[in-house]
Amino acid sequence: IQLDESTDIASCPSTLVSVRYVWQDDFIEDLLCCLNLNSHVTGLDLFTELEKCIVGQYKLNWKHCKGISSDGAANMTGRHSKVIEKLLEATHNNALWNHCFIHREALVSKEIPPSLMDVLRNAVKIVNFIKGSSLNSRLLEMLCSEIGVNHTHLLFHTEVRWLSQGKILSRVYELRKEIYVFLIEKQSHLATIFEDDIWVTKLAYLSDIFGVLNELNLKLQGKNNDIFQYLEHILGFQKTLLLWQARLKGNRPSYYMFPTLLQHIEENIINEDCLKEIKLEILLHLTALSQTFNRYFPEEKFQSLKENIWVKDPFAFQTPESIIELNLVPEEESELLHLSSSFTLKNYYKTLSLSTFWIKIKDDFPLLSRKSILLLLPFTTTYLCELGFSILTRLKTKKRNRLNSAPDMRVALSSCVPDWNELMNKQAHPSH
Structure with missing residues (x-):
């Protein structure tokens, strides 16, 4: 997940949470929830509301969360708030926290x-x-x-x-x-x-x-x-x-x-x-x-990525000697050797996105596929949240400052494509 907080035109804090998950043959990115909170909300209050939404409403299990991305601001990571710390505890430390790359680059500048x-x-x-x-x-x-x-x-x-x-x-x-x-x-x-x-x-x-x-x-x-x-x-x-x-x-x-x-x-x-x-x-x-x-x-933070560079291009490792240097377990080495020798899968690799490729071969190469998906799945930025706040400024204007933005944000940010034919065929007035 990625989450970020901003203040709307009515001076009310809004927290956006976006999610990325595996669905069928690719990763899906979507808005998970939009929380409209009061101005005196504490870190514990925010965590409680997130818990109600994620666990209570959507029946999701925190142990399946593999990554949390935020902008590193004190309202999320500060010693008084500790929202990120509480979220990581809820995942039993199965998830990794990432400081948004975009925010880091802006600080460098x-x-x-x-x-x-x-x-x-x-x-x-x-x-x-x-x-x-x-x-x-x-x-x-x-x-x-x-x-x-x-x-x-x-x-x-x-x-x-x-x-x-x-x-x-x-x-x-x-x-x-x-x-x-x-x-x-x-x-x-x-x-x-x-x-x-x-x-x-x-x-x-x-x-x-x-x-x-x-x-x-x-x-x-x-x-x-x-x-x-x-x-x-x-x-x-x-x-x-x-x-x-x-x-x-x-x-x-x-x-x-x-x-x-x-x-x-x-x-x-x-x-x-x-x-x-x-x-x-x-x-x-x-x-x-x-x-x-x-x-x-x-x-040193990118060392694990360099050690797993085979995820980026598994076909770059054609010889047993090059595969042994990757420090994989024997079963993974065997899978990578067979994978890198397949001309058919190499054609798939050239035409598919990296995430789609690894999901497609999950049945034939389960160990490598799972390891790759866990590495590629977590967010590295809070771009979707920033995009959501841009839309929020257009939805919640000075003349609509009392608006409950959550339902409108759900429609505006949804990645689902409506079935227009089905909607048009529905009877507009059930009483007729």
């Missing part, structure tokens, strides 16, 4: 050196000065339209969606000349910020790096993704950071990985000492990102 953070704060001040006044927004739009630039609007900054800063900074950099003219006309002291070449160069770098972090964040989103895909994205990005550091430390530093920054350097005359200062700032930032990534995604 906040690791910024002080000088770059000052650039970020000033950019946000400029955006807020313009967007905070409807008149200022309209005047800037008119100015940009007259000049004929591609974009005429700035984007708002929101602390909740930290990675939205990638697009915000890109837009500020793109419209920097127009914004500078506008601020001069408004006689704002913020105009002097754009007169600092080092600040503008750092802004170009920040727009690039936040854009890259945002791309990684998007790769970690989505439905029906397995943990091996996420592992590839995370490890690949960690290696990319090391490569970029090596490029900058070379005798001839290269900025090809930051296209906006590279274009800015090529189009403007930047003092050599200033460029060295900026390079050191970038190196400091990339090093901090690498260290923070290693802290939030420690290699």
Whole structure:
């Protein structure tokens, strides 16, 4: 399961619980329950409500729960709440808790050196000065339209969606000349910020790096993704950071990985000492990102995945010697040897999803199939909950703030496809 809590427009906390389970020939992801609780709910109260829903209403047994994913916030994992701890106890510690990959990556992105953070704060001040006044927004739009630039609007900054800063900074950099003219006309002291070449160069770098972090964040989103895909994205990005550091430390530093920054350097005359200062700032930032990534995604946590890499591609192990190195029990080794030798199953593997493939062969290879399913089944993010909260904001508006959202959320988030023909053939008025 995955669970997360948010507050709706009526200041009422709502907890969404999504579930992934094996059904017929694939994994099914669906909303398990939407709990509307009062504002003074405790961790014990939340656990009790979850117990009523999962055990009481749906008659599910906690011992069958193999994974719990949350965003790691104190309302779930804090020493006073301990909701996750109680859930793990209910499963008799058969389940593993996972801190949402998306949330972890967002926390990593906040690791910024002080000088770059000052650039970020000033950019946000400029955006807020313009967007905070409807008149200022309209005047800037008119100015940009007259000049004929591609974009005429700035984007708002929101602390909740930290990675939205990638697009915000890109837009500020793109419209920097127009914004500078506008601020001069408004006689704002913020105009002097754009007169600092080092600040503008750092802004170009920040727009690039936040854009890259945002791309990684998007790769970690989505439905029906397995943990091996996420592992590839995370490890690949960690290696990319090391490569970029090596490029900058070379005798001839290269900025090809930051296209906006590279274009800015090529189009403007930047003092050599200033460029060295900026390079050191970038190196400091990339090093901090690498260290923070290693802290939030420690290699030892993924050791079990590396030991079970055969789950990702069982046909990569064709020889007895390669199979022995996997430390499987003899029965599992025998199954893997026969599986990897099957041309028919290899064709299935190429056309089916990883989960569907292992479920399909569960009768012929029960040991490997069960082990693979238990590894692939748990959630690694709380994406479905975040998706649910987005829908909740559309359902529960200011004029519908008394709405009991649970039934509507059930319909909006259900993965079941209605049988429209049967519904249309039903008699609308039974009394007739």
